[in-house]
Amino acid sequence: MKSIPALASKTLLALSLAALLPTAQAAQYGQVLPADSQIGFQYSQMGVSMDGQFKRFNGELSFDTAAPEQGRIALDVELASIDAGSDEADEEVVTPTWFNVAQFPTARFVSEQIKTTGDHAYEVSGTLTIKGKSLPVVVPATFAEQNGQGVFEGAFTLKRGDFAIGEGAWAAFDIVANDIDVSFRITAAAGQ
Numbered sequence: 604m605k606s607i608p609a610l611a612s613k614t615l616l617a618l619s620l621a622a623l624l625p626t627a628q629a630a631q632y633g634q635v636l637p638a639d640s641q642i643g644f645q646y647s648q649m650g651v652s653m654d655g656q657f658k659r660f661n662g663e664l665s666f667d668t669a670a671p672e673q674g675r676i677a678l679d680v681e682l683a684s685i686d687a688g689s690d691e692a693d694e695e696v697v698t699p700t701w702f703n704v705a706q707f708p709t710a711r712f713v714s715e716q717i718k719t720t721g722d723h724a725y726e727v728s729g730t731l732t733i734k735g736k737s738l739p740v741v742v743p744a745t746f747a748e749q750n751g752q753g754v755f756e757g758a759f760t761l762k763r764g765d766f767a768i769g770e771g772a773w774a775a776f777d778i779v780a781n782d783i784d785v786s787f788r789i790t791a792a793a794g795q
Contacts, residue, residue: 629669632753659684
């Protein structure tokens, strides 16, 4: 029969080790790695699905797997870096009628809340600003650790009319649809 002090000592040691396990397995991610990340979009023009992407963006990220609700992200996208599927489209969408990059060179997303919705699944609520118009958005995202990096993936739909993307004759949605499906893969380095 074991003595009560020996049993208490072993129990205390086991509880101490158990308390350390989540901390030992938790990882923090900070620096966004644009070269390993992607921001793409899909839209419909005259009923034909078109793909595009933004080639330049940067961001600030703070994400701790032990406390995801305390995470935050700010992401700036250089609108002139757009690849809308053709040289002609690329030249058109930077004009004042569309993105007006001379006056509004970047789009910005800033998170306000991260809510856990499942195993490595989250809802990121924040503010998206395009062409000086700021609107709330909720972005579903997943997280995975891959090769020592944190990878956030997700997609959401924005209404281009809400941000005056396409004005004048382009404000109607008969040629270019209102729904723009945005997808992303944001990779971040471990550490702060």
